Amino acid sequence: MDTSREKPPAGDIVARLLELQQGAAPLQLDSQTRRAALAKVAEFTESFIERSAKQAVYQPAPAAADSLAALRITGQPDTIESALDILHEHVSSTGQAIVSDRFFAYIPSGGIYPSALADFIAAVINRYAGVGYAGPGAARLEQSLVNWLVDLTGYPETAEGDLTSGGSMATLSAVVTAREAHGIGSAKVSRSVVYLTPQMHHTFAKALRIAGMGDCVLRQVPMTGELRMNVAELEHAIAADRDAGLTPWLVATSAGSTDVGAVDPLDDIADVARAAGVWFHVDAAYGGAFLLCKDGKTRLAGLEKSDSLVLDPHKGFFLPSGTGAVLVRDGQKMRNAFRARGVYMQDIEDDTERSACDLSPELTRPFRGLRFWLPLKLLGVAPFRAALEEKLLLARYFRDCMRDEEHCELGPGPDLSVVTFRYLPSGHDPDAFNRRLVKEIQDDARVFLTSTTIDGRYTIRMAILGFNTHLESVDTAIAVIREKVALLLSR
Numbered sequence: 001m002d003t004s005r006e007k008p009p010a011g012d013i014v015a016r017l018l019e020l021q022q023g024a025a026p027l028q029l030d031s032q033t034r035r036a037a038l039a040k041v042a043e044f045t046e047s048f049i050e051r052s053a054k055q056a057v058y059q060p061a062p063a064a065a066d067s068l069a070a071l072r073i074t075g076q077p078d079t080i081e082s083a084l085d086i087l088h089e090h091v092s093s094t095g096q097a098i099v100s101d102r103f104f105a106y107i108p109s110g111g112i113y114p115s116a117l118a119d120f121i122a123a124v125i126n127r128y129a130g131v132g133y134a135g136p137g138a139a140r141l142e143q144s145l146v147n148w149l150v151d152l153t154g155y156p157e158t159a160e161g162d163l164t165s166g167g168s169m170a171t172l173s174a175v176v177t178a179r180e181a182h183g184i185g186s187a188k189v190s191r192s193v194v195y196l197t198p199q200m201h202h203t204f205a206k207a208l209r210i211a212g213m214g215d216c217v218l219r220q221v222p223m224t225g226e227l228r229m230n231v232a233e234l235e236h237a238i239a240a241d242r243d244a245g246l247t248p249w250l251v252a253t254s255a256g257s258t259d260v261g262a263v264d265p266l267d268d269i270a271d272v273a274r275a276a277g278v279w280f281h282v283d284a285a286y287g288g289a290f291l292l293c294k295d296g297k298t299r300l301a302g303l304e305k306s307d308s309l310v311l312d313p314h315k316g317f318f319l320p321s322g323t324g325a326v327l328v329r330d331g332q333k334m335r336n337a338f339r340a341r342g343v344y345m346q347d348i349e350d351d352t353e354r355s356a357c358d359l360s361p362e363l364t365r366p367f368r369g370l371r372f373w374l375p376l377k378l379l380g381v382a383p384f385r386a387a388l389e390e391k392l393l394l395a396r397y398f399r400d401c402m403r404d405e406e407h408c409e410l411g412p413g414p415d416l417s418v419v420t421f422r423y424l425p426s427g428h429d430p431d432a433f434n435r436r437l438v439k440e441i442q443d444d445a446r447v448f449l450t451s452t453t454i455d456g457r458y459t460i461r462m463a464i465l466g467f468n469t470h471l472e473s474v475d476t477a478i479a480v481i482r483e484k485v486a487l488l489l490s491r
Protein backbone atom coordinates (compact mmCIF):
# COMPACT_ATOMS: atom_id res chain seq x y z
CA MET A 1 0.00 0.00 0.00
CA ASP A 2 1.24 3.45 -0.83
CA THR A 3 1.57 5.31 2.47
CA SER A 4 3.87 8.03 1.19
CA ARG A 5 1.06 10.08 -0.30
CA GLU A 6 -0.53 12.53 2.06
CA LYS A 7 -4.06 11.61 3.07
CA PRO A 8 -6.66 14.28 2.30
CA PRO A 9 -8.21 15.68 5.41
CA ALA A 10 -11.43 13.79 6.28
CA GLY A 11 -13.35 17.04 6.05
CA ASP A 12 -12.79 17.17 2.28
CA ILE A 13 -14.19 13.70 1.82
CA VAL A 14 -17.26 14.52 3.82
CA ALA A 15 -17.93 17.67 1.83
CA ARG A 16 -17.61 15.77 -1.45
CA LEU A 17 -19.84 12.98 -0.15
CA LEU A 18 -22.56 15.46 0.71
CA GLU A 19 -22.25 16.97 -2.76
CA LEU A 20 -22.58 13.54 -4.39
CA GLN A 21 -25.52 12.69 -2.17
CA GLN A 22 -27.25 15.78 -3.52
CA GLY A 23 -26.47 14.70 -7.07
CA ALA A 24 -27.82 11.17 -6.51
CA ALA A 25 -30.94 12.39 -4.69
CA PRO A 26 -33.31 12.08 -7.71
CA LEU A 27 -32.84 8.28 -7.57
CA GLN A 28 -34.90 8.34 -4.38
CA LEU A 29 -38.25 9.84 -5.33
CA ASP A 30 -40.10 11.51 -2.47
CA SER A 31 -43.56 10.40 -1.49
CA GLN A 32 -45.35 13.20 -3.31
CA THR A 33 -43.46 12.58 -6.58
CA ARG A 34 -44.11 8.83 -6.31
CA ARG A 35 -47.84 9.33 -5.85
CA ALA A 36 -48.06 11.83 -8.68
CA ALA A 37 -46.12 9.55 -11.05
CA LEU A 38 -48.27 6.56 -10.10
CA ALA A 39 -51.42 8.56 -10.85
CA LYS A 40 -50.04 9.48 -14.29
CA VAL A 41 -49.15 5.86 -14.97
CA ALA A 42 -52.64 4.75 -13.93
CA GLU A 43 -54.14 7.33 -16.29
CA PHE A 44 -51.90 6.13 -19.11
CA THR A 45 -52.73 2.44 -18.62
CA GLU A 46 -56.46 3.15 -18.26
CA SER A 47 -56.60 5.05 -21.51
CA PHE A 48 -54.53 2.31 -23.19
CA ILE A 49 -56.96 -0.39 -22.05
CA GLU A 50 -59.99 1.66 -23.10
CA ARG A 51 -58.54 2.34 -26.53
CA SER A 52 -57.38 -1.19 -27.22
CA ALA A 53 -60.94 -2.52 -26.92
CA LYS A 54 -61.85 -0.54 -30.04
CA GLN A 55 -58.59 -0.12 -31.86
CA ALA A 56 -57.11 -1.89 -34.88
CA VAL A 57 -55.21 -5.04 -33.99
CA TYR A 58 -52.27 -3.86 -36.01
CA GLN A 59 -50.84 -0.37 -36.28
CA PRO A 60 -47.82 0.44 -38.42
CA ALA A 61 -44.93 1.92 -36.45
CA PRO A 62 -43.39 5.31 -37.27
CA ALA A 63 -40.19 5.15 -39.34
CA ALA A 64 -37.44 3.39 -37.38
CA ALA A 65 -35.19 6.45 -37.51
CA ASP A 66 -37.95 8.60 -35.96
CA SER A 67 -38.57 6.10 -33.18
CA LEU A 68 -34.89 5.64 -32.47
CA ALA A 69 -34.49 9.42 -32.29
CA ALA A 70 -37.43 9.76 -29.91
CA LEU A 71 -36.27 6.83 -27.77
CA ARG A 72 -32.60 7.80 -27.75
CA ILE A 73 -30.94 7.95 -24.35
CA THR A 74 -29.99 11.61 -24.16
CA GLY A 75 -28.72 11.47 -20.61
CA GLN A 76 -30.91 14.46 -19.71
CA PRO A 77 -33.87 14.22 -17.31
CA ASP A 78 -37.40 14.54 -18.66
CA THR A 79 -40.93 14.58 -17.21
CA ILE A 80 -43.16 11.53 -16.77
CA GLU A 81 -45.72 13.18 -19.10
CA SER A 82 -43.16 13.45 -21.86
CA ALA A 83 -41.95 9.88 -21.34
CA LEU A 84 -45.51 8.52 -21.48
CA ASP A 85 -46.22 10.50 -24.65
CA ILE A 86 -43.17 8.94 -26.30
CA LEU A 87 -44.28 5.48 -25.16
CA HIS A 88 -47.74 6.06 -26.57
CA GLU A 89 -46.49 7.22 -29.94
CA HIS A 90 -43.64 4.80 -30.46
CA VAL A 91 -44.34 1.73 -28.32
CA SER A 92 -47.75 0.97 -26.86
CA SER A 93 -49.82 1.71 -29.95
CA THR A 94 -47.56 0.22 -32.62
CA GLY A 95 -47.25 -3.26 -34.09
CA GLN A 96 -49.48 -6.17 -33.12
CA ALA A 97 -51.93 -5.60 -30.27
CA ILE A 98 -51.47 -8.91 -28.49
CA VAL A 99 -53.85 -7.83 -25.72
CA SER A 100 -56.72 -7.27 -28.15
CA ASP A 101 -59.68 -9.67 -27.97
CA ARG A 102 -59.40 -9.91 -31.78
CA PHE A 103 -55.82 -11.21 -31.83
CA PHE A 104 -55.88 -14.79 -33.17
CA ALA A 105 -52.27 -15.16 -34.37
CA TYR A 106 -49.49 -17.51 -33.18
CA ILE A 107 -50.41 -18.45 -29.62
CA PRO A 108 -51.93 -15.34 -28.06
CA SER A 109 -50.37 -14.14 -24.82
CA GLY A 110 -52.39 -12.64 -21.99
CA GLY A 111 -52.39 -9.46 -19.99
CA ILE A 112 -54.68 -9.81 -17.00
CA TYR A 113 -54.50 -6.72 -14.84
CA PRO A 114 -53.71 -8.27 -11.43
CA SER A 115 -50.43 -9.51 -12.97
CA ALA A 116 -49.50 -5.94 -13.86
CA LEU A 117 -50.21 -4.83 -10.30
CA ALA A 118 -48.10 -7.72 -9.06
CA ASP A 119 -45.17 -6.76 -11.31
CA PHE A 120 -45.30 -3.30 -9.83
CA ILE A 121 -45.34 -4.60 -6.26
CA ALA A 122 -42.57 -7.12 -7.02
CA ALA A 123 -40.35 -4.38 -8.41
CA VAL A 124 -40.96 -2.08 -5.42
CA ILE A 125 -40.37 -4.70 -2.73
CA ASN A 126 -37.63 -6.41 -4.78
CA ARG A 127 -37.31 -9.48 -2.57
CA TYR A 128 -34.56 -11.86 -3.69
CA ALA A 129 -36.49 -14.75 -5.20
CA GLY A 130 -33.52 -16.85 -6.34
CA VAL A 131 -32.19 -17.96 -2.98
CA GLY A 132 -34.39 -19.27 -0.18
CA TYR A 133 -32.45 -17.93 2.80
CA ALA A 134 -32.29 -14.47 1.22
CA GLY A 135 -35.96 -14.12 0.34
CA PRO A 136 -37.76 -16.93 2.14
CA GLY A 137 -41.20 -15.41 1.53
CA ALA A 138 -40.64 -14.93 -2.19
CA ALA A 139 -39.11 -18.40 -2.50
CA ARG A 140 -42.01 -20.01 -0.64
CA LEU A 141 -44.57 -18.12 -2.71
CA GLU A 142 -42.96 -19.50 -5.86
CA GLN A 143 -42.78 -22.94 -4.30
CA SER A 144 -46.51 -22.81 -3.64
CA LEU A 145 -47.08 -22.10 -7.34
CA VAL A 146 -44.85 -25.00 -8.36
CA ASN A 147 -46.76 -27.20 -5.89
CA TRP A 148 -50.02 -26.04 -7.43
CA LEU A 149 -48.78 -26.85 -10.94
CA VAL A 150 -47.48 -30.24 -9.78
CA ASP A 151 -50.92 -30.94 -8.37
CA LEU A 152 -52.69 -29.66 -11.49
CA THR A 153 -50.62 -31.82 -13.83
CA GLY A 154 -50.95 -34.93 -11.68
CA TYR A 155 -47.20 -35.21 -11.08
CA PRO A 156 -46.06 -36.97 -7.87
CA GLU A 157 -44.87 -35.10 -4.76
CA THR A 158 -41.28 -35.90 -5.66
CA ALA A 159 -41.59 -33.52 -8.60
CA GLU A 160 -39.86 -30.16 -8.71
CA GLY A 161 -40.18 -27.19 -10.95
CA ASP A 162 -39.17 -23.69 -11.77
CA LEU A 163 -40.82 -20.54 -12.99
CA THR A 164 -38.91 -19.28 -16.01
CA SER A 165 -39.11 -16.30 -18.33
CA GLY A 166 -41.04 -18.37 -20.87
CA GLY A 167 -41.42 -21.69 -22.64
CA SER A 168 -38.05 -21.51 -24.37
CA MET A 169 -36.07 -21.29 -21.12
CA ALA A 170 -38.32 -23.91 -19.52
CA THR A 171 -37.54 -26.25 -22.41
CA LEU A 172 -33.82 -25.61 -22.02
CA SER A 173 -33.99 -26.55 -18.34
CA ALA A 174 -35.87 -29.75 -19.17
CA VAL A 175 -33.36 -30.73 -21.86
CA VAL A 176 -30.36 -30.07 -19.58
CA THR A 177 -31.99 -32.10 -16.81
CA ALA A 178 -32.65 -34.99 -19.22
CA ARG A 179 -29.07 -34.81 -20.53
CA GLU A 180 -27.59 -34.97 -17.02
CA ALA A 181 -30.01 -37.66 -15.87
CA HIS A 182 -28.88 -39.88 -18.75
CA GLY A 183 -25.21 -38.95 -18.31
CA ILE A 184 -24.73 -37.84 -21.89
CA GLY A 185 -21.21 -36.45 -22.00
CA SER A 186 -19.86 -34.98 -25.22
CA ALA A 187 -18.53 -38.35 -26.45
CA LYS A 188 -22.04 -39.81 -26.36
CA VAL A 189 -23.93 -36.98 -28.03
CA SER A 190 -23.74 -38.17 -31.62
CA ARG A 191 -25.02 -41.64 -30.69
CA SER A 192 -27.99 -40.33 -28.67
CA VAL A 193 -31.36 -40.22 -30.40
CA VAL A 194 -34.26 -37.79 -29.92
CA TYR A 195 -37.70 -38.73 -31.27
CA LEU A 196 -40.08 -36.00 -32.36
CA THR A 197 -42.45 -34.95 -35.13
CA PRO A 198 -42.48 -31.89 -37.40
CA GLN A 199 -45.22 -30.53 -35.08
CA MET A 200 -42.69 -30.15 -32.23
CA HIS A 201 -42.04 -26.47 -31.49
CA HIS A 202 -38.82 -25.12 -33.04
CA THR A 203 -37.57 -23.98 -29.64
CA PHE A 204 -37.05 -27.63 -28.71
CA ALA A 205 -34.35 -28.12 -31.35
CA LYS A 206 -32.93 -24.75 -30.33
CA ALA A 207 -32.74 -25.92 -26.69
CA LEU A 208 -30.89 -29.07 -27.83
CA ARG A 209 -28.32 -26.91 -29.62
CA ILE A 210 -27.84 -24.58 -26.65
CA ALA A 211 -27.50 -27.58 -24.35
CA GLY A 212 -24.68 -28.99 -26.49
CA MET A 213 -26.93 -31.72 -27.87
CA GLY A 214 -27.09 -30.29 -31.39
CA ASP A 215 -25.23 -33.26 -32.86
CA CYS A 216 -27.56 -35.90 -31.51
CA VAL A 217 -29.73 -37.83 -33.97
CA LEU A 218 -33.12 -36.18 -34.57
CA ARG A 219 -35.46 -38.98 -35.57
CA GLN A 220 -38.64 -37.64 -37.21
CA VAL A 221 -41.47 -39.99 -36.29
CA PRO A 222 -44.29 -40.25 -38.87
CA MET A 223 -47.62 -38.68 -37.86
CA THR A 224 -51.25 -39.71 -38.11
CA GLY A 225 -53.70 -37.74 -40.25
CA GLU A 226 -54.44 -35.55 -37.21
CA LEU A 227 -50.74 -34.58 -37.08
CA ARG A 228 -50.17 -36.59 -33.90
CA MET A 229 -47.16 -38.84 -33.35
CA ASN A 230 -47.72 -42.36 -34.63
CA VAL A 231 -46.92 -44.53 -31.60
CA ALA A 232 -46.33 -47.76 -33.52
CA GLU A 233 -43.79 -45.91 -35.66
CA LEU A 234 -42.12 -44.55 -32.52
CA GLU A 235 -41.80 -48.02 -31.06
CA HIS A 236 -40.41 -49.30 -34.33
CA ALA A 237 -37.87 -46.46 -34.61
CA ILE A 238 -36.61 -46.98 -31.05
CA ALA A 239 -36.08 -50.70 -31.69
CA ALA A 240 -34.35 -50.06 -35.00
CA ASP A 241 -32.01 -47.48 -33.46
CA ARG A 242 -31.13 -49.82 -30.62
CA ASP A 243 -30.36 -52.59 -33.14
CA ALA A 244 -28.13 -50.15 -34.99
CA GLY A 245 -26.11 -49.53 -31.83
CA LEU A 246 -27.52 -46.06 -31.12
CA THR A 247 -28.86 -44.89 -27.73
CA PRO A 248 -32.52 -43.83 -27.71
CA TRP A 249 -32.47 -40.89 -25.26
CA LEU A 250 -35.57 -38.72 -25.36
CA VAL A 251 -39.01 -38.57 -26.91
CA ALA A 252 -40.28 -35.00 -27.33
CA THR A 253 -44.04 -34.59 -27.61
CA SER A 254 -46.59 -31.81 -27.92
CA ALA A 255 -49.61 -31.33 -25.69
CA GLY A 256 -51.00 -28.76 -28.07
CA SER A 257 -48.72 -27.94 -30.99
CA THR A 258 -48.46 -24.31 -32.03
CA ASP A 259 -49.26 -25.04 -35.69
CA VAL A 260 -52.57 -26.83 -35.24
CA GLY A 261 -52.99 -27.50 -31.51
CA ALA A 262 -52.39 -31.23 -31.97
CA VAL A 263 -51.97 -33.33 -28.84
CA ASP A 264 -49.74 -36.39 -29.23
CA PRO A 265 -51.11 -39.67 -27.81
CA LEU A 266 -49.36 -39.08 -24.50
CA ASP A 267 -50.70 -42.09 -22.64
CA ASP A 268 -49.47 -44.59 -25.25
CA ILE A 269 -46.17 -42.77 -25.71
CA ALA A 270 -45.64 -42.96 -21.93
CA ASP A 271 -45.82 -46.77 -22.08
CA VAL A 272 -43.39 -46.97 -24.98
CA ALA A 273 -40.95 -44.53 -23.37
CA ARG A 274 -41.02 -46.29 -20.02
CA ALA A 275 -40.48 -49.74 -21.57
CA ALA A 276 -37.53 -48.38 -23.58
CA GLY A 277 -36.01 -46.35 -20.73
CA VAL A 278 -36.31 -43.19 -22.79
CA TRP A 279 -36.89 -39.73 -21.23
CA PHE A 280 -40.46 -38.60 -21.97
CA HIS A 281 -40.80 -34.84 -22.43
CA VAL A 282 -44.07 -32.99 -23.01
CA ASP A 283 -44.31 -29.48 -24.41
CA ALA A 284 -47.55 -28.19 -22.91
CA ALA A 285 -46.55 -24.53 -23.29
CA TYR A 286 -49.74 -23.81 -25.15
CA GLY A 287 -51.98 -26.67 -24.04
CA GLY A 288 -51.11 -27.16 -20.37
CA ALA A 289 -53.56 -24.65 -18.91
CA PHE A 290 -56.47 -26.59 -20.39
CA LEU A 291 -55.87 -29.13 -17.60
CA LEU A 292 -58.02 -26.76 -15.54
CA CYS A 293 -61.19 -27.76 -17.37
CA LYS A 294 -62.67 -31.21 -17.66
CA ASP A 295 -62.59 -31.42 -21.44
CA GLY A 296 -58.98 -30.29 -21.56
CA LYS A 297 -57.94 -32.75 -18.88
CA THR A 298 -59.43 -35.60 -20.89
CA ARG A 299 -57.60 -34.48 -24.01
CA LEU A 300 -54.26 -34.25 -22.18
CA ALA A 301 -54.50 -37.65 -20.48
CA GLY A 302 -51.10 -39.27 -20.04
CA LEU A 303 -49.26 -35.99 -19.58
CA GLU A 304 -48.88 -36.88 -15.90
CA LYS A 305 -46.70 -39.86 -16.86
CA SER A 306 -43.99 -37.74 -18.45
CA ASP A 307 -40.51 -37.14 -17.02
CA SER A 308 -40.53 -33.42 -17.74
CA LEU A 309 -43.02 -30.90 -19.01
CA VAL A 310 -43.21 -27.28 -19.98
CA LEU A 311 -46.11 -24.91 -19.35
CA ASP A 312 -46.41 -21.27 -20.31
CA PRO A 313 -48.53 -19.28 -17.85
CA HIS A 314 -48.14 -16.27 -20.16
CA LYS A 315 -50.33 -18.14 -22.63
CA GLY A 316 -53.16 -20.25 -21.18
CA PHE A 317 -53.13 -18.67 -17.72
CA PHE A 318 -53.42 -15.30 -19.46
CA LEU A 319 -50.44 -13.60 -17.78
CA PRO A 320 -48.59 -10.89 -19.68
CA SER A 321 -45.38 -12.11 -21.35
CA GLY A 322 -42.65 -13.17 -18.95
CA THR A 323 -43.68 -16.39 -17.23
CA GLY A 324 -43.06 -19.99 -18.26
CA ALA A 325 -42.71 -23.08 -16.11
CA VAL A 326 -40.82 -26.36 -16.20
CA LEU A 327 -41.68 -29.38 -14.08
CA VAL A 328 -39.55 -32.51 -13.64
CA ARG A 329 -41.08 -35.69 -12.28
CA ASP A 330 -38.02 -36.58 -10.19
CA GLY A 331 -37.04 -33.30 -8.56
CA GLN A 332 -33.64 -34.64 -7.50
CA LYS A 333 -32.64 -34.89 -11.15
CA MET A 334 -33.30 -31.19 -11.56
CA ARG A 335 -31.15 -30.39 -8.52
CA ASN A 336 -28.37 -32.62 -9.83
CA ALA A 337 -28.39 -30.65 -13.05
CA PHE A 338 -28.42 -27.12 -11.60
CA ARG A 339 -27.20 -26.88 -7.99
CA ALA A 340 -24.12 -24.73 -7.51
CA ARG A 341 -22.61 -22.53 -4.74
CA GLY A 342 -19.99 -19.81 -4.64
CA VAL A 343 -17.50 -19.30 -1.78
CA TYR A 344 -18.92 -15.87 -1.10
CA MET A 345 -22.10 -17.64 -0.02
CA GLN A 346 -20.22 -19.40 2.83
CA ASP A 347 -21.92 -17.47 5.64
CA ILE A 348 -25.24 -19.18 5.09
CA GLU A 349 -25.82 -21.19 8.22
CA ASP A 350 -29.03 -22.89 7.21
CA ASP A 351 -29.16 -23.80 3.53
CA THR A 352 -32.18 -26.08 3.82
CA GLU A 353 -34.64 -23.51 2.48
CA ARG A 354 -35.71 -24.35 -1.09
CA SER A 355 -33.90 -22.14 -3.59
CA ALA A 356 -34.92 -21.54 -7.18
CA CYS A 357 -31.25 -21.17 -8.16
CA ASP A 358 -30.80 -24.90 -7.43
CA LEU A 359 -33.39 -25.69 -10.10
CA SER A 360 -32.50 -23.12 -12.74
CA PRO A 361 -29.66 -21.65 -14.83
CA GLU A 362 -30.44 -18.31 -13.12
CA LEU A 363 -29.21 -16.84 -9.85
CA THR A 364 -30.59 -13.32 -9.50
CA ARG A 365 -34.00 -13.19 -11.13
CA PRO A 366 -37.17 -11.15 -11.05
CA PHE A 367 -39.65 -12.15 -8.35
CA ARG A 368 -41.81 -13.51 -11.15
CA GLY A 369 -44.03 -15.70 -9.02
CA LEU A 370 -46.05 -12.76 -7.76
CA ARG A 371 -47.55 -12.03 -11.22
CA PHE A 372 -48.94 -15.59 -11.25
CA TRP A 373 -49.90 -15.76 -7.57
CA LEU A 374 -51.83 -12.49 -7.23
CA PRO A 375 -54.37 -13.21 -10.02
CA LEU A 376 -55.03 -16.68 -8.62
CA LYS A 377 -55.36 -15.21 -5.13
CA LEU A 378 -57.68 -12.36 -6.12
CA LEU A 379 -59.82 -14.15 -8.68
CA GLY A 380 -59.71 -17.80 -7.65
CA VAL A 381 -59.55 -20.56 -10.21
CA ALA A 382 -63.15 -20.56 -11.45
CA PRO A 383 -62.83 -17.66 -13.94
CA PHE A 384 -59.74 -19.30 -15.48
CA ARG A 385 -61.57 -22.59 -15.79
CA ALA A 386 -64.58 -20.89 -17.40
CA ALA A 387 -62.40 -18.92 -19.81
CA LEU A 388 -60.47 -22.01 -20.92
CA GLU A 389 -63.63 -24.03 -21.45
CA GLU A 390 -64.98 -21.02 -23.37
CA LYS A 391 -61.90 -21.05 -25.70
CA LEU A 392 -62.34 -24.76 -26.47
CA LEU A 393 -65.98 -24.16 -27.26
CA LEU A 394 -65.26 -21.03 -29.31
CA ALA A 395 -62.89 -23.12 -31.45
CA ARG A 396 -65.69 -25.61 -32.06
CA TYR A 397 -68.12 -22.80 -32.78
CA PHE A 398 -65.72 -21.21 -35.26
CA ARG A 399 -65.12 -24.53 -37.00
CA ASP A 400 -68.85 -25.26 -37.19
CA CYS A 401 -69.46 -21.87 -38.81
CA MET A 402 -66.60 -22.36 -41.28
CA ARG A 403 -67.86 -25.81 -42.24
CA ASP A 404 -70.69 -24.20 -44.19
CA GLU A 405 -68.41 -21.79 -46.05
CA GLU A 406 -68.18 -22.33 -49.77
CA HIS A 407 -64.71 -23.33 -51.05
CA CYS A 408 -63.40 -23.72 -47.48
CA GLU A 409 -61.41 -26.80 -46.51
CA LEU A 410 -60.98 -27.36 -42.77
CA GLY A 411 -57.88 -28.87 -41.15
CA PRO A 412 -58.13 -31.71 -38.62
CA GLY A 413 -60.72 -31.26 -35.84
CA PRO A 414 -59.12 -29.15 -33.12
CA ASP A 415 -57.67 -31.02 -30.14
CA LEU A 416 -57.68 -27.66 -28.34
CA SER A 417 -58.36 -24.07 -29.48
CA VAL A 418 -56.46 -23.75 -32.78
CA VAL A 419 -58.49 -24.21 -35.97
CA THR A 420 -56.86 -24.44 -39.41
CA PHE A 421 -58.51 -23.87 -42.78
CA ARG A 422 -57.81 -22.84 -46.34
CA TYR A 423 -59.90 -21.76 -49.29
CA LEU A 424 -59.86 -23.71 -52.55
CA PRO A 425 -61.88 -21.64 -55.02
CA SER A 426 -61.81 -23.07 -58.55
CA GLY A 427 -59.63 -21.17 -60.97
CA HIS A 428 -57.30 -19.88 -58.23
CA ASP A 429 -53.95 -21.16 -57.06
CA PRO A 430 -54.74 -22.24 -53.47
CA ASP A 431 -51.48 -21.05 -51.84
CA ALA A 432 -51.57 -17.70 -53.60
CA PHE A 433 -55.27 -17.16 -52.82
CA ASN A 434 -54.88 -17.93 -49.11
CA ARG A 435 -51.74 -15.82 -48.86
CA ARG A 436 -53.64 -12.88 -50.37
CA LEU A 437 -56.54 -13.54 -48.01
CA VAL A 438 -54.31 -13.36 -44.93
CA LYS A 439 -52.73 -10.16 -46.25
CA GLU A 440 -56.18 -8.59 -46.79
CA ILE A 441 -57.27 -9.57 -43.27
CA GLN A 442 -54.06 -8.25 -41.70
CA ASP A 443 -54.26 -4.97 -43.62
CA ASP A 444 -57.88 -4.51 -42.55
CA ALA A 445 -56.71 -5.00 -38.92
CA ARG A 446 -60.11 -5.54 -37.33
CA VAL A 447 -58.77 -9.01 -36.50
CA PHE A 448 -55.26 -10.46 -36.74
CA LEU A 449 -54.68 -13.93 -38.21
CA THR A 450 -51.52 -15.71 -39.36
CA SER A 451 -50.68 -18.82 -41.36
CA THR A 452 -48.44 -21.85 -41.31
CA THR A 453 -47.34 -24.51 -43.77
CA ILE A 454 -48.66 -28.04 -43.36
CA ASP A 455 -47.50 -30.76 -45.73
CA GLY A 456 -46.15 -28.02 -47.97
CA ARG A 457 -49.52 -26.24 -48.14
CA TYR A 458 -50.17 -22.66 -47.04
CA THR A 459 -52.73 -22.96 -44.23
CA ILE A 460 -54.55 -20.27 -42.25
CA ARG A 461 -54.68 -20.59 -38.46
CA MET A 462 -57.24 -19.25 -36.00
CA ALA A 463 -55.75 -19.47 -32.50
CA ILE A 464 -58.28 -18.61 -29.79
CA LEU A 465 -56.72 -17.91 -26.41
CA GLY A 466 -57.28 -14.27 -25.42
CA PHE A 467 -58.70 -13.86 -21.91
CA ASN A 468 -60.98 -11.17 -23.37
CA THR A 469 -61.84 -13.11 -26.55
CA HIS A 470 -65.52 -13.97 -26.55
CA LEU A 471 -68.29 -14.91 -28.96
CA GLU A 472 -68.45 -11.40 -30.39
CA SER A 473 -64.71 -11.38 -31.18
CA VAL A 474 -64.99 -14.69 -33.06
CA ASP A 475 -68.08 -13.48 -34.91
CA THR A 476 -66.09 -10.44 -36.02
CA ALA A 477 -63.37 -12.74 -37.34
CA ILE A 478 -65.89 -14.81 -39.30
CA ALA A 479 -67.46 -11.67 -40.77
CA VAL A 480 -64.07 -10.26 -41.81
CA ILE A 481 -62.99 -13.57 -43.40
CA ARG A 482 -66.27 -13.79 -45.38
CA GLU A 483 -65.96 -10.19 -46.51
CA LYS A 484 -62.37 -10.58 -47.69
CA VAL A 485 -63.05 -13.88 -49.48
CA ALA A 486 -65.94 -12.22 -51.36
CA LEU A 487 -63.70 -9.26 -52.18
CA LEU A 488 -60.92 -11.46 -53.57
CA LEU A 489 -63.39 -13.54 -55.59
CA SER A 490 -64.97 -10.40 -57.06
CA ARG A 491 -61.65 -9.11 -58.43
Ligand SMILES: *Cc1c(COP(=O)(O)O)cnc(C)c1O
Nearest residue numbers: 107166167168201203258285286
Ligand atom coordinates in the same frame (compact mmCIF):
# COMPACT_ATOMS: atom_id res chain seq x y z
C1 LIG B 1 -44.96 -20.51 -27.19
C2 LIG B 1 -44.51 -21.89 -27.29
C3 LIG B 1 -43.19 -22.26 -27.00
C4 LIG B 1 -42.11 -21.23 -26.70
O1 LIG B 1 -42.40 -20.55 -25.53
P1 LIG B 1 -41.94 -19.02 -25.29
O2 LIG B 1 -42.70 -18.66 -24.07
O3 LIG B 1 -42.36 -18.24 -26.49
O4 LIG B 1 -40.47 -19.01 -25.09
C5 LIG B 1 -42.86 -23.60 -27.03
N1 LIG B 1 -43.78 -24.53 -27.35
C6 LIG B 1 -45.06 -24.21 -27.66
C7 LIG B 1 -46.04 -25.29 -28.01
C8 LIG B 1 -45.47 -22.89 -27.64
O5 LIG B 1 -46.74 -22.57 -27.94
